Amino acid sequence: xxxxxxxxxxxxxxxxxxxxxxxxxxxxxxxxxxxxxxxxxxxxxxxxxxxxxxxxxxxxxxxxxxxxxxxxxxxxxxxxxxxxxxxxxxxxxxxxxxxxxxxxxxxxxxxxxxxxxxxxxxxxxxxxxxxxxxxxxxxxxxxxxxxxxxxxxxxxxxxxxxxxxxxxxxxxxxxxxxxxxxxxxxxxxxxxxxxxxxxxxxxxxxxxxxxxxxxxxxxxxxxxxxxxxxxxxxxxxxxxxxx
Numbered sequence: 084x085x086x087x088x089x090x091x092x093x094x095x096x097x098x099x100x101x102x103x104x105x106x107x108x109x110x111x112x113x114x115x116x117x118x119x120x121x122x123x124x125x126x127x128x129x130x131x132x133x134x135x136x137x138x139x140x141x142x143x144x145x146x147x148x149x150x151x152x153x154x155x156x157x158x159x160x161x162x163x164x165x166x167x168x169x170x171x172x173x174x175x176x177x178x179x180x181x182x183x184x185x186x187x188x189x190x191x192x193x194x195x196x197x198x199x200x201x202x203x204x205x206x207x208x209x210x211x212x213x214x215x216x217x218x219x220x221x222x223x224x225x226x227x228x229x230x231x232x233x234x235x236x237x238x239x240x241x242x243x244x245x246x247x248x249x250x251x252x253x254x255x256x257x258x259x260x261x262x263x264x265x266x267x268x269x270x271x272x273x274x275x276x277x278x279x280x281x282x283x284x285x286x287x288x289x290x291x292x293x294x295x296x297x298x299x300x301x302x303x304x305x306x307x308x309x310x311x312x313x314x315x316x317x318x319x320x321x322x323x324x325x326x
Contacts, residue, residue: 085249085304087256087297094296097157099314104245104303106160107141108288110134128238133166138295145299147225151308157296172221177218187213215239215247222246222306242309249305257297265290 094100112138114134117127144165158165196202216239224233232238265287272283281285 085253085301087253087260087301089306090297091260093156093300094293096184097296098155100157100293100296103157103160104289104292107137107292108285110137111291112285112288115284120203129302136166136169137162138292139172140167140169142295143168143225144152144221144298146303146306147228147297149182149300149303150222150226156300165257171228172224173221173227175224175233176217176220179217179233183213183216201255211251215243218250218302219243219246222302222310226306238310240294243307246305249309253298253301253305256296257301260296 097103110130111134114127114130117123117130141158145156147153147168148156148158158168167301191206191209193203195204219239219242220233223235225232226232268280268286269283274276276283308317
């Protein structure tokens with residue numbers, strides 16, 4: 084079973100993890116600072132795009148490294164490699180994201196049920212169905228970095244529901260881990276230094292990057308459980324492999 088404990092522990096035990104979190108947090112902090120101060124001009128958008136690509140690249144590299152059983156989970160400090168991985172992943176799953184979010188938004192905008200609770204539940208379920216395609220396409224792609232793998236419709240159909248359920252369970256687990264670490268640090272700052280605090284804000288930025296490592300790790304575990312192991316079991320049941 085996918086373990087958030089392992090994902091969190093490995094996010095800190097990686098070589099030079101704290102240094103990497105510090106360095107990768109700098110663009111995120113600058114982007115946040117510019118936005119907070121109302122500087123939303125050209126430089127802000129350059130930083131925002133750069134930060135988005137950097138964060139996406141970190142997520143992709145972390146997921147790929149865990150799926151391929153690499154000892155090193157976090158990417159190196161070669162920012163060009165990280166950006167390249169982000170752009171490659173956008174080429175692979177970008178169409179799936181646009182199509183599925185567009186269709187889900189279109190469908191859910193076309194009705195409103197009398198009961199707010201039922202209406203919200205149904206719309207969440209619709210979004211989950213379409214997002215399952217996106218998450219599955221992402222996990223199919225990051226294994227071997229082949230764009231065609233992201234559009235394996237049979238695999239998406241076979242594994243999408245289980246992957247979506249696992250992703251939904253991941254969200255509160257990550258939130259609990261953040262409450263333990265980030266919550267404790269925030270409480271100390273609130274007691275002794277006050278909030279908001281620029282140092283604390285930078286620490287939050289570091290934990291955003293750390294969360295990418297945790298999520299990438301956990302997503303890779305989800306893929307191994309719901310794709311690789313199931314594929315191997317199906318091969319065994321067919322007699323394609325023997326013990």
